[in-house]
Each structure stands twice: as C-alpha cells, then as structure tokens.
Amino acid sequence: MATDVTERTALDSVVVARGVRRVFGEQVVLDGLDLDIAPGEFVALLGRSGSGKSTFLRALGALDPDVEGYLRVPAKQAIVFQDPRLLPWQKVLTNVNIGRPDNARTRAEALDALAEVELESKAKVWPRTLSGGEAQRVALARALVREPQLLLLDEPFGALDALTRIRMHGLLEKLVAKHRPAVLLVTHDVDEAILLADRVIVLTDGVISLSSQVEVPRPRGRDSREFVALRRRLLTELGVGDQPDAR
C-alpha cells in the first residue's frame, strides 16, 4: 500500500522533511525530498548506490551543514554507522558512554545497554579484541543507551558476514520493540528492509519514488507470498527486476 507522505499531518511526526535539497558541485543528490516519520515507526530507505541514501541520513543526523530545505528531527537521536567507530584507546564501557556524564548511574546504564546486546562480559576490554559483529553490537548499545527518539542506521550490517547479519536482525528487532524509537534504516539489502521495517521507501533521482507499508505479518519469513511480492516490486523499482536473482 503506497502512502502519500505529503498528506500526513506533521504534528505527530518525529521527522519532518520538506523540499530537502543537497547539491555537491554540479551534482544534485537530493532534489526536493519530502518525508515524515511517525514516533516509533521503522522506515527502511532503499536506493541504488550513489542515490543519496546516506546523504539524507547524514542530513537528519546533523552531520551536514550544507543541506537546504525544511528539516525537523528530535534532539534525542543517535546514529549507528556502517563501521563501528569505537575509540580504540577507550574500553568498551567508556565507548558506550561517550558524550555522557561519567558517574555511577550512567555507568550502570551503559552496562545494562551492553547486557541488552549480550556483551556485558566485554565491558572492560579494548575494542580491538572484539569481532566485527561484537563491535557493531557495541555501537548499537552506544546508540540505545541514549534512549533516542530517532535511531539512524547507516547500513549498519553491510560489513558483516551473512550469519552474523541474521543474528543482528533478530537483535535489532527485539531492541526496537523494547525501546520504541523511530528508526530510519538506510540499506541496499531489500530482504533486510522487508524483514525489519514497517514502511519501505525507495530513493531515486533525489526524490522518494516509492513508499510502501510492509504488510507481511510478523514474524516474517522470506518465503511468504507477501514478502516475495513486495521484494519483486522493490527490485523492479531499483531497476534490477529482470535479473535472475530477483525472480
């Protein structure tokens, strides 16, 4: 079911984007993009590489001062990047608490956040001793310990192996259900988007070309009829619908 984003009222949204535009030199990457995200809504943003997905996420995450247009996001937001970006010279617990005051309460909260990603035993180790999946779980704990109203995920599982990625999907689903932040997941993985999101949007030529609620009942299996149909539709929108893999 396609939803027209401009029809929704902006009053109850945690993200309001109107006419967002970003130009790099001659190249227009975002060309008047509109988007609303409701509190607690999980939105997956798909797009071909170079389509400006990450540019939009960086704009929402206040990492891009040169973006034009109307943009409102909650002050309480957190990002998980594609690489963990943990400070190598700080122990895991300190990394989780970065930017927060250091006291007994925040340390206990950080430890709880690590327990949620099943890594409380690694609180006192150096980040270099972690595996890729573990480091990314720490990055997730670092984001969630702030209890964000908006969680921005920039291809967070892109660098992980397939098995670890499956585990991460389950973990993310569990944690999002518990904390209920609004989520914007930028990904190039159509299956990942359908598995996790309430709504999937596709970015083409700097605007949102497709927006669809994910009507697949949870827990979602990749072989359900709705899953396959939506997957087909998204792959066609992304321009690879005729490839053997897409059928």
Added chain:
Amino acid sequence: MQSISGEERTVAITVIPGAPAEAADCDHLDHKGGSAVRALLTVGDHDEQSHASTSGRGELIVATILDKARRTTPDVADTPETTGASGLIDPTAISRKTRSSSRVPRSAQRLLGPVLLVVAWQLTASSGLSGENVLPRPLSVLTAAWRLIANGELQEHMTISLLRVGNGLLIGIVLGLVLALVSGLSRVGENFVDANMEILRAVPNFALVPLLIVWFGISETPKVLLITLAVAVSIYINTFSAIRSVDAGLVEAARSFGVQRRELIRRVILPGALPGFLIGLRLALTGAWLSLIFAETINAKRGLGRMMSDAREYFQLDVVFVLIAVYAILGLLSIFIVRALEARLLTWRRSFDGN
C-alpha cells in the same frame, strides 16, 4: 595434519563452510579473522572425500592453495613424497611456522651482534695489523674508562651534559607540544605556526650555532637553546601531523554523540595523536644528543663534548672510544625509556612483532 606419502597418491580437499557445531556461534568464527571456512586435507580414497564444497569462499581457499602449489612447483613438483598425483600439496608443509622454542631469551639473542663486533675488534687490535694509536684494544679502553670514573672526571662532565640535555628536552617538548596544539587544532594557528616550523626543520641545526654564539655568548643558554630547537621541531612535526591524521570518522561519531570541543580534544584527538607524539619523542631524543655534541664541541668548559675535544687534541684514542661508548649507552637508554613509555601508553594497540 598427516603428511602425504607416496603410496596414497590421491588427495582430496574438503572445504567445510563452518563446522556445524560452530556455525551457530558466528561471532566466534568471525573472531578468528573473519574466516568461516576451514580447509581440511585428507589422504585416502578419491571417492571417500572427493566432494568439494562450492561456496564462494570455499572456492577462494582452494584457489589460494593451488596458487601456492603452483608457485612452489620448482621445489616440490619432482618429489612424489610431497606431491600427489593431482599436483596437490600439503599446505602445512609450506606455511610459515612461528619459531619460539629457543631456550636462549630473546634479549640475549639480540646481543649476538654487538658481542661479535667486540670480538672482531679484539682480534683486529691484537693481530698487530693496526697500532695502538689507531685502534686501541678493548682492554685499554676499559682501563681508560675505569681511570676516568675513579678520578670522577667522567661523572663531572656527564652530569653537566645530562643537565643540558634534560633542560633542552623539557623546554623543547613543552614548546613543541604547545605549538603543535595551536597549529593542529585551528586553521588560524596553522597559518601562523606551521610554515615557520617547516622552515626551521629545513635548516640544519649546526647552521644556527654561530648565530646563537653571537646572540648569547658562550654561556649555557645557546647550548640548551640548540637542543631545545632540535627537540621542539621533532615533537612539533610529528605531533602536528598526528593530530591532523586522527580518523575523521571517529571525530564525526564523537560529535554526533554530543561530545563538545574540549572533551573532543581530550578524549579523541590527543589519544589519537599519542602514537605520533611518541615517534616525535624518539626522534627528539636522538636529535637532543646530536645537538649536544654540536654545542659542546664548539665552546664548552665542561661536558662530554669538551672531553671529546680534549681527547682528540692530546690524541687519547682510548678516551675517544670511552666517550663513544658513553654516547651509545646514553642514546640506547633514552630509546629504552621511550619504548617503556610506548608499552605503557599504547596498550590498546597491537602491532606486528617481527615473527
């Protein structure tokens, strides 16, 4: 791993994409260098283990093994003991093993070079090929050293020199660090400081000596100042470039998690620049001893450099050798101090140990 005998000629490679028991714990596999694939060589019937898995990564491993086999072909191709009929080889036979079984401690092993040098020295000196006034024997150098220590001459001069180096280091490190911070943390600071420091680096230290003598006479000031400049330049150059090469992704992430500027400098930029600073410190120590020699050979009433000039003047080659040894020991000591500092401050890092 079994070795492959000539009898059992058929070798099959089975590539298992993660053992079943471990497949559930993917982080565990991931931890071992991201490889969820293990190669297993079995010897026996072709039919018994001939199935090769065709996962993308599995094929990669097989390809690597075959590639290694091809590269080592000149050595092993003609020997049926190591090569099966299908041209496959035992990868454990060509992979590098870590040799750490030696009973002699590593530090003692490293002394082998210097010990050989002294032996060669003794042999050359006692062979009569060179006279005592060209190459004194190790024993006469030791005697000279004992004489200089017994009458307190060496200690007196060395104390003076150590004080000069110590003062120069202290002031130079502080100065270099302050300048690196000013320049590294702001564009304006860079505009004022960086080009000047680059110019100073390009000028050989020795060229400043006449100027310093004219300005400050032959007091302690020009000597300490010469050392200070050498130290400050080393510290500055390395610390500045280290600050500027701190991972921008880490800085961005820290900012996005609400880290303010002062905290950013303390928690992200300075620790990130620490390895570079320590490299600077190493070079600064070398530079400090070098500058000391320049400063003291020119105009000093006391100090190791003065001892050196006197020894040259009176042709006391044994004393010259003693002083060279003293410089070597002091230089090595400073390197050891920096190494100890690195080991203490950079525990979060892990690097190649040469094995």
